Amino acid sequence: MIRIALLLATLLCFPNLAVTQVVPEPIRPTEATPIGALPPIALPMPASRDDNYWGVRLQIGQRRERGLEDLLAVAGGIDYQVRGGSIFGVTGGYQWRQNCQTPGDCGHSLYGARARFNLITAGPTIAGLLGDDGATSTLGTELGFGYAPDVNLGENACTLDLGVPLSIAMLERLHLVGFVTPGVVWELDCSAGDTRPERSYLLGFGLGLQQLGFRGLDVHVGVQRIFRGATGVQFGVSVSWIRLP
Amino acid sequence: MRSLKRVIVDSAPRFARVGLCALGLVAASACRHQVTLEELPPEQIETTLFLIGDAGEPDPRQVGPPLDSLTAQAAAAPERSIIYFLGDNIYPAGIPQEGAAEWADARRRIEAQVRAIPAGAQGIFVPGNHDWANSGPFGLYAIRLQEQFIASLARGRNIRLLPSNGCPGPVSIDVGRLRLVSLDTQWWLHSFIVRDSVSSCPTNTVGAVTSALREQVRPPGDARIVVVGAHHPLITGGEHGSYCGVTGPFRRFGGRSQDIMSSSNRSMRDSLRSAFRGRPPLMFVAGHDHSLQVLRGGDEVDYLLVSGAGAPSKVSCAVRLRESYYVSARSAGFMRVDIMKGKGVLLRVFRYPGRSTGALVYSRWLEPR
Numbered sequence: 001m002i003r004i005a006l007l008l009a010t011l012l013c014f015p016n017l018a019v020t021q022v023v024p025e026p027i028r029p030t031e032a033t034p035i036g037a038l039p040p041i042a043l044p045m046p047a048s049r050d051d052n053y054w055g056v057r058l059q060i061g062q063r064r065e066r067g068l069e070d071l072l073a074v075a076g077g078i079d080y081q082v083r084g085g086s087i088f089g090v091t092g093g094y095q096w097r098q099n100c101q102t103p104g105d106c107g108h109s110l111y112g113a114r115a116r117f118n119l120i121t122a123g124p125t126i127a128g129l130l131g132d133d134g135a136t137s138t139l140g141t142e143l144g145f146g147y148a149p150d151v152n153l154g155e156n157a158c159t160l161d162l163g164v165p166l167s168i169a170m171l172e173r174l175h176l177v178g179f180v181t182p183g184v185v186w187e188l189d190c191s192a193g194d195t196r197p198e199r200s201y202l203l204g205f206g207l208g209l210q211q212l213g214f215r216g217l218d219v220h221v222g223v224q225r226i227f228r229g230a231t232g233v234q235f236g237v238s239v240s241w242i243r244l245p
Numbered sequence: 246m247r248s249l250k251r252v253i254v255d256s257a258p259r260f261a262r263v264g265l266c267a268l269g270l271v272a273a274s275a276c277r278h279q280v281t282l283e284e285l286p287p288e289q290i291e292t293t294l295f296l297i298g299d300a301g302e303p304d305p306r307q308v309g310p311p312l313d314s315l316t317a318q319a320a321a322a323p324e325r326s327i328i329y330f331l332g333d334n335i336y337p338a339g340i341p342q343e344g345a346a347e348w349a350d351a352r353r354r355i356e357a358q359v360r361a362i363p364a365g366a367q368g369i370f371v372p373g374n375h376d377w378a379n380s381g382p383f384g385l386y387a388i389r390l391q392e393q394f395i396a397s398l399a400r401g402r403n404i405r406l407l408p409s410n411g412c413p414g415p416v417s418i419d420v421g422r423l424r425l426v427s428l429d430t431q432w433w434l435h436s437f438i439v440r441d442s443v444s445s446c447p448t449n450t451v452g453a454v455t456s457a458l459r460e461q462v463r464p465p466g467d468a469r470i471v472v473v474g475a476h477h478p479l480i481t482g483g484e485h486g487s488y489c490g491v492t493g494p495f496r497r498f499g500g501r502s503q504d505i506m507s508s509s510n511r512s513m514r515d516s517l518r519s520a521f522r523g524r525p526p527l528m529f530v531a532g533h534d535h536s537l538q539v540l541r542g543g544d545e546v547d548y549l550l551v552s553g554a555g556a557p558s559k560v561s562c563a564v565r566l567r568e569s570y571y572v573s574a575r576s577a578g579f580m581r582v583d584i585m586k587g588k589g590v591l592l593r594v595f596r597y598p599g600r601s602t603g604a605l606v607y608s609r610w611l612e613p614r
Contacts, residue, residue: 047567048480049487049505050514083506084566085487121488123562123574134572136482136564169565172607215541215567244567245543 025067025230027097029157029187030200033146034091034112036159037061037073039222039236040204042167042179043138045211046121047084053242055079055216057089061236062098070098070232073110081242086117086140095148105153114144116165135170142183147190158190161202175210179220200228208238216242287322291421291586294472295319297579298331298532300555301375303357305350310597311555311579312361314604318581323365327420330358331532331552332373332431332476336559339376339387340394352394359398368404369418370395373476373532374431374503382437385411388429411439412446415458415473422468423584426461426526428454428475433513434502451516458520470584470612471526476533478551479514479542481505482564482572483534489562503533521545527590527611528582536563537573537580537594539607548611550592552580557597571607578604582611589614 030036039061047053057077064070075093082088091112100106120139141164148157163183170176181204206222217239224234295315303312319326335354341347362368376391377384392406399405408414413432418425432439433451440449448454462471482488486505487496502509517529522545529546532553540549549568554560557577565572571594578596585591590612595604 045567046482046488046564050480050511120491121564122490123564133574133576134563134565136572138564172571175565211567242567 025069026152027071027095027157028200028226028229028231029148029151029159030185030202030226030228031063031066031071031231032095032108032148032151032157033110033159034075034093034114035144035146035161035183035185036202036224036226036231036234037063037071037095037110037148038075038091038093039220039234039238040165040179040181040206040224041220041222041238041240042177042206042208042218043116043118043140043165044079044081044085044087044242045169045175045177045218046118046136046138047081047242047244049083049085051245052083053081053216053244055081055087055240055242057091057238057240059091059093059236059238061222061234063232063234066230066232068099068101072096072098073236075110079240079242085121086115088115089113102153108148108150110146110148112144112146114142116140116142132170132172134172135168138167138169140165142181154191156191158188159185160188161185169210177208177210177220178206179208179222180205181222181224185226198228200226202226204234214241216244218242285583285585285591289585290322290325290583292423292584293319293322293326294423294425294582294584295326295328295579296331296474296530296550296552296582297328297555298476298553299333299373299535299559300330300358301334301336301354302556302558303354304557305353308357308361309557310604311557311577311595312357314595314597315579316361316363319366320363323363326363326366327425328362328366328368329425329474329530330368330370330555331474331530332371333375333532333553334358334370334373335391336375336556338379338381339384340390341378341387342383355391355394356398359395359404362402362404364402368399368402369425369427370404370406371427371474371476372406372408372429372431374434377431377435380431380435380503384431384435385438385441408446410444410446412444413439413448413454415448415454415461417461419464419469421584421586422470424461424464424469424471426458426471426473428458428473428517430475430477430513433516434477434509436502455516455520458517462521462526463524470590472528472530472582473517473521473526473546474530476531477503477510477513478505478531478533478549479517479529479546480540480549480566480568481534481551482538482540482566482569483536483551483553483574484561485534488564518545530580534563535559535561537571537576537578537596538563538569539571539592539594539609540566540568541570543568548592550580552578554578554596570609573606578606585614588612
């Protein structure tokens with residue numbers, strides 16, 4: 001386990017150097033809305049079935065290696081976890097073009113709504129192989145809608161996404177969670193421009209620490225790749241807090 | 246404003262990178278909960294409470310762990326040991342009617358547990374849903390038969406079924422600083438007859454049980470360690486909490502009273518919690534899910550223990566909840582609570598097969614020493 005963690009830490013600390021292109025890429029709808037602008041996050045940790053829980057979330061993500069301009073997004077969200085399982089959330093934030101090459105079009109707001117359903121929350125089926133019989137595996141599905149106005153000189157971006165996230169939480173004292181979030185995004189035509197609706201696949205993964213210092217406080221770092229064009233690699237940090245009784 | 250935005254834009258990647266590195270390194274250095282075997286001076290231990298549940302399917306060929314290990318530990322000081330069986334003492338359906346093919350095997354199952362109580366130690370069996378004829382119509386009579394079986398196997402020793410005669414309880418026992426309050430939670434959930442002309446229970450209604458429980462968890466003085474024991478847990482990350490397996494999320498729609506998410510179960514747990522309000526017991530101990538879980542109780546009770554891994558053939562999955570301090574799934578085991586003279590309550594969890602460091606896998610001072 002420690003070897004795997006060290007390997008992942010090394011990969012996260014020393015990402016590949018940027019592959020520079022000469023022409024700034026337009027921001028794709030998938031990059032502009034929360035699904036691609038913000039880092040992936042693990043499925044929620046289960047809690048007592050007796051209550052519903054409110055929570056808040058802060059996310060910061062940078063999409064790099066996409067040409068002349070990197071993208072930086074900061075967002076906040078409110079989540080509602082139903083009876084200790086599935087979670088519903090709304091997100092609002094802002095995305096900047098770094099090294100902006102198009103004056104007057106260097107940033108835009110972004111909004112999203114997301115439902116994440118914990119389909120199977122089970123024991124150490126996989127993690128047990130690594131010797132932790134208190135581990136928890138969670139397989140779920142998520143459905144999200146994203147909207148970002150005025151992305152590329154007046155164009156709006158709309159996306160609908162569907163994912164099948166998997167999380168494995170391990171260790172007793174320090175709750176380490178590894179997660180992978182494969183999904184598909186449909187770029188919807190919600191602008192007067194000539195954006196052609198397209199479908200993209202994406203894959204995110206990352207590590208997190210649950211109950212970090214306080215009950216209900218989780219921190220995740222995530223990496224995400226969209227398998228289309230020069231969309232680069234997204235990585236970032238998410239901090240979420242669920243209010244527990 | 247513009248410069249502030251510039252600062253944010255420029256410095257954010259650096260913070261993100263630092264965050265990534267820090268998290269990665271912390272993760273890399275993470276280690277398993279280290280258990281230090283704390284040798285308690287025997288003369289300072291007042292009472293030792295062993296918690297084992299759902300042990301009603303012992304191996305017919307041999308007495309293996311965890312029962313034999315529990316016996317060995319209790320035999321070291323039987324005069325201060327209480328072995329508390331947390332229900333489902335006989336799988337699959339308690340004691341059947343005499344003449345049934347399963348009768349002899351049912352007797353064998355309870356006999357193996359009675360034999361595990363060393364001479365001089367006290368044994369208490371709490372009824373579970375399987376003891377109530379697997380929640381069936383013969384349940385009340387199966388409980389009475391089990392009580393008779395235990396009495397006959399005890400041969401005058403201090404071993405009994407509590408609450409007795411199919412009554413809901415609560416029944417309190419005071420041993421030194423310990424007040425042990427036993428409940429029959431299946432009485433609350435049973436869909437068939439729960440009393441008849443020979444019941445003569447001191448409490449016969451949900452309101453009366455709750456009221457009596459409220460009184461019994463409030464012993465005079467502050468020094469008492471109150472432990473409430475029953476078969477059904479207040480919180481669980483196991484199958485009965487609608488976790489584990491593909492059917493987990495859908496169990497909530499089944500309305501099974503044995504599951505945490507059913508309305509009848511919720512109603513029972515709300516009543517129990519209301520009785521604890523204002524004077525929380527130190528522990529609520531239960532079985533039902535076949536795992537070992539130590540959970541935070543909240544405002545109404547300090548700790549929730551699920552120790553239902555008494556039968557190696559029955560162990561099952563459990564997940565870590567936000568309330569969990571410790572979880573062990575798919576391993577048999579039991580818990581041991583040492584109540585010290587004066588002050589201090591130490592919980593220890595033993596799991597079989599053990600780790601390379603031994604069977605002791607978790608320990609925690611529930612009351613600081």
